[in-house]
Every structure is written in C-alpha cells, then in structure tokens.
Amino acid sequence: MSNPSAETILHNGVIRTMDAANPVAQALAIAGGKIIGVGSRAEIEPLRGERTAVIDLGGRMLMPGLIDFHVHLLPSMIARLHTTAIDTADDFDTILGKVADACTRGDGRDWVVANSYGALALQRMREPGALAALDAVSGNRPVVMQHLSGHGHFANSAALRLAGIDAATPNPPDGEIVRDAAGQPTGLLVESGAWAVTAAIPELSAAGKAEAARASIGYLNSLGITGFADASASLEALEFYRALDDAGALTCWAAFHLALSPTCSGYSADEARLMREQRRELCGPHMNADFAKIFLDGVPSLRTAAMLAPYASAPDEPPVATSLTLDELTEAIADFDRDGIGVKVHAVGDRAIRMVLDAVEQVRRRNGPGGPQHQIAHGQFITADDIPRLAQLNVLHDMCPPLWHPNSASLTHERMVGPERYATVWPVRDILAAGAAVVAASDWRTIAPDLDPWEAMCGLVTRRDPTGRHDGAHAPDQALSVAEVLPLYTTNPAAAMRLGDRTGRLAPGLSADMIMLDRDLMTIDPLAIAQTEVLATWFEGRLVHGSA
Incomplete structure (x- = not known):
C-alpha cells in the first residue's frame, strides 16, 4: 500500500514541534487538515504527490500555534472596537481630556x-x-x-x-x-x-456583537494564536462562537469556562442551568464547555485580594471577605466535580489560594481523587508551603496577566503589599519544579488594550520589562528558559482544554495548527522575543493569517 499524498509540505526551516519524541524537524506534511508526517526532508519526500503544494520556509521557525488559556474574548473585542482607549499610565487630567473629546463626538451611542x-x-x-x-x-x-x-x-x-x-x-x-x-x-x-x-450601559446590537466575535478570531490568528479559553463565558458568547464554528470561521480551538456561579458578573440562574445542562449540545466541533468559573476574591491594586497578612499600604484595614466561605466553595466545586466539570477559581491573594486548595482537598476526599483537573486563576501570591499541593491535588496554575516583570500594574501591586511580600510573587520556576501543571495566559483585556503574547513570553524569560519603560528585573531567579516557556503556551494549555490529543504539538495525527515566525526563538537574544512577528498562521492546515 502506497503512502498517502500530502496536500502541503513545508520544508527548509527549523520546525520546533513541542513533541518530546521528535523535538526538531526539517519538514512537515499535511493532508485533510492533519499532520501526516514530521521529519527530515528525505523522510517526508515520499509523501509528495503530483498536486502537493510545497512551501519553502526559508530557514524560518515553524512551531505550534499559541493557545491563550485565559481571555475575556468577546467583551474585550467589543471594548477594542467600541470604547475610548485610556492608558494605564495616564493621569486624571489626561483622562479627562480624552473623555471630553469622546463626549463631543457624535458616535451614535x-x-x-x-x-x-x-x-x-x-x-x-x-x-x-x-x-x-x-x-x-x-x-x-x-x-x-x-x-x-x-x-x-x-x-x-x-x-x-x-x-x-x-x-x-x-x-x-x-x-x-x-x-x-x-x-x-x-x-x-x-x-x-x-x-x-x-x-x-446599552447593549451593542446582535449584529455588532457577531462582527466583534468574528473580528476577535482574526485578531487572535494575527498574533499566532490558534486556541483560546474564555475565562467567564455567557450563553450569548457560546452562541456567537457556535455560529462562527457552524460557518467554518472559528479558526481557533475554543474552551469556555461558563458563568455558572452567582459570583460571576452577569450571572443568571436560568441561563446557568441551561448552559450546564446543554453545554455539549451548545458547542460546535472546535468548542468545549466542560468548565465553570468562580470568583473568590479581587485584586491587590484595589486591596480586594484576600491576603493572609494585612496590606502594607493599609495595615489597619480588616481582612478582605471572600465571596464564598470555605464550606460554600467546597460544596460548589464538589457539585461541578461530580459532573465532570473543571472549575477555574479566581484567587489572587495567598489566603484565597489556600482556600481553593483546602476546598479541592476536601472534594478529592469526598468524590475520589480521579475527578477533573481544577484551576487557580492568577494565583501570584501563592505561598511556598502551598506550591507542592498543586500537583498533589491536580490543580492547574493558570498564570496571568503578565505581571511577572516590572510594569505600571505590578509596581502598583508592590506598593499595596510592600516590596518584601511582592518579591515572592510569580514563583513560576518553583511551581514547575514541584511538578505542577502550569499555563501562561493574557487575561486580555485587563492590563493593556492590545494582546501581545510575545511581549509576555519575553517577560517570563527575562523577568524584565520588554518595553524598556521600567528598570530592573522581578525575581530573576524565577526566570525560565525559552524551552521551558513554550509548553506554557502550547502543549500545557492544549492538555488543560482536554485537547491534547488534537493540538498543541506538531506530530502525526494532530491538527495542523502552526505558525511561521520571523526569528528562531531558541537562538536569539531573549529580549528580542518581544519583537517577534508572526508571518503566517495555519489552522487545520488552512492559511488563516499572513502568507507563506
């Protein structure tokens, strides 16, 4: 029996596969939207047929598409298209000027x-x-x-x-x-x-939201992103992305953490019941909604993150109340756990993080250890004592937004909690060394109007501000190598989305979700990672951004 003919062969590049069995290759073959061969040019040449398209990578790097595991996609794109942009570094008078300009414009809203x-x-x-x-x-x-x-x-x-x-x-x-x-x-x-x-606030029309949903996927593809997990999804968001999937326009794998908890903004009991009961029927072939979201605390900049010790900036303030008690959190997670639903809990402060781990420990004891993986979203203030519990309890560390280097937001957190405590946040090297599952994500659009995974990746490797606006490095002993960072954006989130058998690596049988870059991330000065350009993006073997 002859080998199948490839529809497309890409060769003459540095193909970094994220596949431990075959980490670097020279050529790759695609047919039917899937990878059918990865190896040397000689190994792939027999797959070439009369009609095979051959793409010369010109020595450039090819790698799996990125996956953003924590993004608020539809509202962020609506904001990008329909709101007035103010910079996080703007002072109040500058903002007043921008608001005054916006108020004089007749934009119909x-x-x-x-x-x-x-x-x-x-x-x-x-x-x-x-x-x-x-x-x-x-x-x-x-x-x-x-x-x-x-x-x-x-x-x-x-x-x-x-x-x-x-x-x-x-x-x-x-x-x-x-x-x-x-x-x-x-x-x-x-x-x-x-x-x-x-x-x-008056809602955008359904047509306007549908256009924002479509634009959001194009935006992700332009950044080299071929998968995302929506961090707190409504029924409406599911419906818009399902419509794209039905039309063949959802050129990303999509997971949805459903707003099934009253702690979520916009929670509706009726909608939550429907989403939970019909979560699989509501999804198209590129979607998975077997996840829920719970908000447990707030953020350090507003002193609403639940901390074990008082804030240095307000030592006499009483402890922040969490949105649920430990018993309530345990009951909520246990209920979802029995249904096979993985729970993402927003927990920023060290006290909130410990509560999540305590709750999951009780759930594992009650429901058995084989339940779904649960997640701590953000988790930057995790204590050293709690780090080993992540792996022990099968709790994923969803690390975002990218505040692991000095910037205006991280410096605000430092002022709130004090430099001594802030020096211990984002101990990602220690977390990985403890065997925990870790992903890196954007939490777009919380800290910046633009989503930039390459700038964030640069910050993880250097622990320095990639823009050069802020001096110094944050906890440089926790810096990672490029080889350690790339799985946080590819294989790890694919596995967390329960899609590890479909995407996240360049290996035979997996979806041909790939990006071609203008530089080899493994060989350049790490500070140059921030300027990476995505020259082409493929989803299921189809070119969805750029040219090759």
Missing part, C-alpha cells in the same frame, strides 16, 4: 465607556472633587471608566443616576459604592458595586 485607568488616576479619583471634574467635561452624557483589573470602575453623576445609585443605595454583597464624608457616592465603584452601572 449615548454612553462613553473608557478603559483602562491605572494607579495614578485612581489616586486622584479617591480625592474630593474628582466626580465634579468628570461631570464638568461630560455634562449630561453618562460616562463610566474601568480600572485595568476589571474589578473597579469610576462613573459620572449621569451614569450613577441611570443606574439608580444615590446616597440611599446600599452596598451590594462583595462590592462597595465609595462615598464621601456626607454619604454621597464619589463615583468610585468597587467589585460588584459597579454591576448596576455596567448593566445600564
């Missing part, structure tokens, strides 16, 4: 939504007169701005009125409407305190 502000602006927003200053430039047009973490907002008086927030409005559970000495709202809204405002 009453509301002005802007993101993302950072520490410098937040400092002024906490002072008297900030709301009046925002009102002065926005008039009667409702304005709401989002903190870079997504866990805080600042709204003008018109937005507060439309949301029904005034001096008599009580704080919601797990949130705060910040007030002045007279009891009046200042415009600052923390955690669920903002939900009434964000719910009052």
